Amino acid sequence: MNISASYRRTILTGLFMPMTLFILGAYNGVMQTLYRAGVIHKAAVAGINYYQGLTMHGVINAIVLTTFFAVVFGHVTMSHYLKKEPPGWSYRISMVLMVIGTLIDAILMIMGKAQALYTFYAPLKNSPLFYLGTSLLIVGSWVAFFGWIKMYIDWKKEHPDGKMPIAVLGTFVNFTMWVISSIPVAYESLVLLMPWSAGWTEDINVPLTRMLFWMFGHPLVYFWLLPAYIAFYTILPKISGGKLYSGNAARLAFLLFLILSTPVGVHHQFSEPVMGQGTKLWVSILTYAVSIPSFMTAFTVGASLELAGRKRGARGLFDWMAKLPWFRSEYYLFGYFLCGLILFIFGGLSGIINASYSLNQMVHNTGWVPGHFHMTVAGPVLLVILGMSIYMYSTVSGKPVKFLTMVTLVPYVWMIGVALLSHGLMAGGLMGEPRRTNMGMSYTNPESNLFNSNWIPTATVTMFGGIVMGVAALIYFVSFFATALGKRTRQPVISLPESEELHEEKPIPLLHNMKPWIIASIILVMLTYIPSLMNVFKYSTPVSNKFNAESPVNESGNNDKYSQPVTNERAK
Ligand code: HAS
DSSP, X not given: OOOOHHHHHHHHXXXXXXXXXXXXXXXXXXXXXXXXXXXXXXXEETTEEXXXXXXXXXXXXXXXXXXXXXXXXXXXXHHHHHOSOOOHHHHHHHXXXXXXXXXXXXXXXXXXXXXXOSSOOTTSOOOHHHHHHHHHHHHHHHHXXXXXXXXXXXXXXXXXXXXXXXXXXXXXXXXXXXXXXXXXXXXXXXXXXXHHHHTSOOOBOHHHHHHHHHXXXXXXXXXXXXXXXXXXXXXXXXXXXXXXXXXHHHHHHHHHHHHHSGGGGGGGGTTOTTSOXXXXXXXXXXXXXXXXXXXXXXXXXXXXXXXXXXXXTOOTTTHHHHHSOTTOGGGHHHHHHHHHHHXXXXXXXXXXXXXXXXHHHHHTTBTHHHHHHHTXXXXXXXXXXXXXXXXXXXXXXXXXXXXXXXXXXXXXXXXXXXXXXXXXXXXXXXXXXBSSOOGGGTTXXXXXXXXXXXXXXXXXXXXXXXXXXXXXXXXXXXXXHHHHTSOOOSOOOOOOOOOOBSSOOOOOGGGGOOHHHHHHHHHHHHHHHHHHXXXXXXXXXXXXXXXXXXXXXXXXXXXXXXXXXXXXHHHO
């Protein structure tokens, strides 16, 4: 489909800008592994301190890059399937808000005024502008969604009998969940954290900010994941040479995410005494339930791949795997998708371990947790972002992909790096290695009396993994920017590989109507968060404004307001 110059520029900005920042995000990731392994024994390198670097790594990679990608991939998907452009006001305002918000955050992080990590709840404190910048980024992404709704209504008028394409349903599910879940974080940022960090309010209720953050923070991980799932269901079967095994299964998986993603945030708070046991048990059950759409995806996508292998002439039980287009540069997206899926098998299984309340006590706040999430967010999520970003840049700009062989190899190198990194982190985590700790100044520094030689081998494996990932990222950056700065040789278009469904399945009305699922989602959110809020207000109260960025310890020495009600309540 041909597109207007202004829409094209918006899409290209939405790909180019976050990818440029990702250089900083990736650099700080490699640095984390060097601190961890004890290669660096300092608090800062090149003027960037440990927590500042970790904040840049998390915010850029996990919030900025992912949100821009979800919006740009949404634009391309909607336009490809509905054969329309979104209204000009929506894509322009959305991109302007997102760019301004991101620039504010980036400048603050570089200046060291925002180092409260990507999970920006109290008591760590950022500059008030950080909360504003992040809110602009999020609201900007909503505006794009509002434009797609308008686009879909217009399309539906023209095609009254047309059924919503799977990719459109996936995008709508993702952004509906995103809007629902970003309301609590907007309240946390704009009503609680911003006035507190500006000094307009004295007190802050720390557990409340944490609960509101995680109410957003877990759906956030599925907001990262669902664009990848859209690609697995609607693009991968085509480029593998097969068909989508079941469209109904794909639709059901997306709709299950809509109801189950938001109420599970409390599983990040299993160790917090303010949450009651009943709430924790309920959330543990819901967390197992939210794995079901991923198990369904493993089956449906796996069956689609088997079909593709068999169409390519495979016989026997496993031969289909060998027949798939591995390392073939004309199908370079295949490597990005499959390496992501392979990592996700282990990322998903480790998530299920986290979901068990009792096992969580062993792994929480250890290296295990970043081990888990690098096989999810640096697995399918990032690999689909990298593959699709270069693909979309090339088609939408009309510029051919440069260094195609290198582009084809990147996901395999990256996958080896992530596997090593996550193995090191998880093995270390099981031996108690903490996360978010400058181990180079303590546990892996022989000069320190905290030195623990047991953690050296695992931290070293983590570092090798980080370096391999760094090499893959470097090769990718060279190819991406060479493509972006190359010459246009073709007509710019929006075009995606489009998978057919294997069977003409009987339409199930419930899978074509989002309303009951939205209602169910709101009911489940209330069933989880009304008791959670009651827990928070029962066992905690706001404390005075005595925290600073360097230390989360309340320096007022006056903890009466906090400890008194808790002690009394618990003592009853
Ligand atoms: Fe998680 C912590 C539980 C999925 C990200 N998670 C995190 C954090 C992040 C994160 C960032 O219950 C840390 C936050 C922080 O900073 O503190 N997570 C789960 C569960 C799932 C899960 C049950 N997480 C994700 C995804 C993420 C992500 C997806 C990012 C995108 N997670 C937790 C819990 C914690 C947690 C606790 C708190 C830990 C703590 O104590 O702090 C499930 O959704 C996972 C289900 C997935 C599967 C895998 C299906 C496999 C597929 C691949 C098939 C392969 C094929 C290829 C078809 C069941 C689909 C085959 C072909 C060949 C040729 C081989």
